[in-house]
Amino acid sequence: RKEVEQDPGPFNVPEGATVAFNCTYSNSASQSFFWYRQDCRKEPKLLMSVYSSGNEDGRFTAQLNRASQYISLLIRDSKLSDSATYLCVVNKGVLTGGGNKLTFGTGTQLKVEL
């Protein structure tokens, strides 16, 4: 079983739609959780961190459920510029010897269309 599993893609949605990405992780010792965005043939960039209380950044909302080991990302009113691959990322943290090692899911490709 992979440490981080994501929805299979691609997701093709019309502009303005709401799209949700889901992710599960297997290591209960994981401490930090993130969504990264990766444009085609570019490096990953941090989109947002994910907290148990949930956090929102404009059209983006991320949620963490530690009991279920589940992470989600919601994009509202999607734009053409949101087209990218979204990577679910987990870090075990220094306390559990993970340091700053990031474990990535395979990513889910989003295509927003006119």
Next chain:
Amino acid sequence: DAGVTQSPTHLIKTRGQQVTLRCSPKSGHDTVSWYQQALGQGPQFIFQYYEEEERQRGNFPDRFSGHQFPNYSSELNVNALLLGDSALYLCASTSGLKAVGSYNEQFFGPGTRLTVL
């Protein structure tokens, strides 16, 4: 303020050859991690360097080795290249492992795309 830089941007090698990839961290960062991203996959952690020592290692064979220099820049070396080593190699930098339990954001470079023929 320069971000993470990597060289070269593209590289083509043949099976059995050796390759060296280079990374300069973002200003103020002292920890460098290397990741391999195969086509259609997420990045996979290779190893991490801090204070010129390998601190953590992922599930990669000994053919993959690295080095960190006093100026915090780093090299990734791969010996005896295989076709399966073809991938985007990403370097990420961050501040060091100072605070237990804390996480410092990692910033990625643009990567080196390695093709093994």
